Amino acid sequence: MITDGHNHTKHFSPDAGQSIDELISEASSKGFTRIGITEHYELDYPEDGLNWMFDLEEYNRVFPSWREKAAAAGLDLLMGIEFGYQTHVADEIERIAASYPFDVVLLSNHLFRGKDFYVDRECYKLPKKELHREYIGIMAEMCEKCSNFDAAAHYDYINRYTDNLENFVLYEDCPAEFDRMFEALITKGKALEINTKSIQKHKERGFKRHLPDPAVLNRYREMGGKLICLGSDSHFPGTFGVCFDEAVQFLKSLGFKESVYFKAHKPVFEPL
Ligand SMILES: [Zn+2]
Ligand SMILES: [Zn+2]
Numbered sequence: 345m346i347t348d349g350h351n352h353t354k355h356f357s358p359d360a361g362q363s364i365d366e367l368i369s370e371a372s373s374k375g376f377t378r379i380g381i382t383e384h385y386e387l388d389y390p391e392d393g394l395n396w397m398f399d400l401e402e403y404n405r406v407f408p409s410w411r412e413k414a415a416a417a418g419l420d421l422l423m424g425i426e427f428g429y430q431t432h433v434a435d436e437i438e439r440i441a442a443s444y445p446f447d448v449v450l451l452s453n454h455l456f457r458g459k460d461f462y463v464d465r466e467c468y469k470l471p472k473k474e475l476h477r478e479y480i481g482i483m484a485e486m487c488e489k490c491s492n493f494d495a496a497a498h499y500d501y502i503n504r505y506t507d508n509l510e511n512f513v514l515y516e517d518c519p520a521e522f523d524r525m526f527e528a529l530i531t532k533g534k535a536l537e538i539n540t541k542s543i544q545k546h547k548e549r550g551f552k553r554h555l556p557d558p559a560v561l562n563r564y565r566e567m568g569g570k571l572i573c574l575g576s577d578s579h580f581p582g583t584f585g586v587c588f589d590e591a592v593q594f595l596k597s598l599g600f601k602e603s604v605y606f607k608a609h610k611p612v613f614e615p616l
Contacts, residue, residue: 349380350575535571
């Protein structure tokens with residue numbers, strides 16, 4: 345079974361509603377053998393009353409006991425973190441990422457001009473190509489500036505809260521920015537994540553298309569990209585491993601044969 349490398353628990357991610365025990369039992373019942381835990385860490389996140397910077401020492405201290413629980417259920421647990429990128433916190437992300445024994449470090453961009461799409465949807469009034477060019481441009485900058493990470497997460501996060509279901513991010517919207525992102529990932533040996541929660545969200549919200557634009561993945565592969573990781577980005581019970589079958593079929597149809605997960609930052613390949 346392919347590894348689900350992107351998940352959150354309520355113990356460290358303020359927007360998650362599942363315990364580690366619930367996550368382990370769900371993964372086990374769905375036949376998975378490995379879970380990546382990637383709790384949210386957002387430096388200088390806009391004030392919303394939530395704590396987006398969990399206690400790193402506590403996480404590091406408690407994780408071995410989580411590993412033991414998982415092992416008892418036949419599961420391997422990967423200790424990870426999901427950093428929210430902003431230009432001015434790049435150096436601090438680099439520092440923290442190197443300071444703890446993470447298996448996997450994800451970099452994400454949840455903000456547009458300093459605001460989370462979830463809270464402020466003004467950005468969707470911009471022309472689609474302008475919005476996508478700027479958003480993917482920041483993803484590219486994130487991959488260029490940082491080195492202490494393993495994968496760029498959910499490049500299609502920009503789709504999540506738009507009311508215009510035609511506003512689906514496509515390669516043709518901003519090829520130069522996608523190419524910059526891919527160039528940085530490939531040169532540094534980092535992975536591109538396919539976030540299956542995005543697929544599920546697109547379905548729920550009635551998008552005409554659910555799966556990522558094939559042109560995005562074809563271009564990544566054409567440029568030499570080989571590392572693809574999968575994550576369901578689960579926050580609540582019932583969502584672990586969501587849409588994995590579909591994502592795997594989709595990747596196979598494009599000619600990908602393997603996905604990866606990261607253990608102590610080393611990519612481990614799994615056949616699709
Ligand atoms: Zn995220
Ligand atoms: Zn996440």
